[in-house]
Amino acid sequence: MKSILIIGGDSFIAGKFIKEYSGRFNISAISRVNTGIKNEVVVDNLFEIDQNYFNNIDVVINFAAIVHRPEISDEDFYDRVNYKLPVHIASIAKKKNVQQFIQMSTVAVYGETSLIKPDSNPSPKTAYGCSKLKADITLRELENETFRVVSLRPPMVYGGGLAPGNLMKLISLVNKGIPLPFGEIKNARSFVHVNNLVGFISKVIANEYSGIYFPVDEKNYSTTELIVEISKRLNKRIWNFKLPLLGQKLLRAIKPSLYSKLWGNQIIDVVYEFARPKYDIVQGIEEMVNSYLKKNK
Structure with missing residues (x-):
């Protein structure tokens, strides 16, 4: 051992x-x-x-x-x-x-x-x-x-309960039930479930590897898809409208980092046969939503 x-x-x-x-x-x-x-x-x-x-x-x-x-x-x-x-x-x-x-x-x-x-x-x-x-x-x-x-x-880590980061902020935002400007966003971003990440680490140890690696889930998601999935788990019906192009340009000029995270693409293109992901973002969002609701009773 x-x-x-x-x-x-x-x-x-x-x-x-x-x-x-x-x-x-x-x-x-x-x-x-x-x-x-x-x-x-x-x-x-x-x-x-x-x-x-x-x-x-x-x-x-x-x-x-x-x-x-x-x-x-x-x-x-x-x-x-x-x-x-x-x-x-x-x-x-x-x-x-x-x-x-x-x-x-x-x-x-x-x-x-x-x-x-x-x-x-x-x-x-x-x-x-x-x-x-x-x-x-x-x-x-x-x-x-x-x-x-x-x-x-790794990209953004999620799942496993109260995972810190932007996904938990989205959950809190959707839970407010207010109209959101994240409709029809056709971007794609990579994520990794925390259980996939720690499983990856265990395989790196067991195989005694060295080098640079990218623990990542198999499927990428858009911001709009995340909002839809979160609203389902929260049982919230929200108006998720498309932000007009002018609004997108203003946001990109004023808050470029925020715009990039919500509208930009970032895909990790790599597959490791020694550590195929077992968990996905649907499971992870459900875990996070359940933990969020329990904490905020």
């Missing part, structure tokens, strides 16, 4: 991985917040982790990150946790003879690229995406024959 050390055990994805695979792997975690999971150590500063925690560890997975915040563009803010921290942790892991280091990266390293393939060139547009790309590049430089490095670049 492989021994795995998780950095950032209090993250949403880490919690799902631990719950699903604690019986298959010997898992310990270092967190900033106490989650009550078994073999967890809580620290104030992840840069000051006792290196003895890396003894006899086969795999380190880094889930610690500062996610994108539109109101913050300061590169140093993101670089400290998203770039410097994973490099620091990986350096310790390599020194302590850990065999594999898995970094949770992001599709944001490709900016607004509409079609992403394994050979696509990164082009981040935000400080968040830039910090993640710098980490990926530097981590690859640490790799050798005995220290394998994996960077995972």
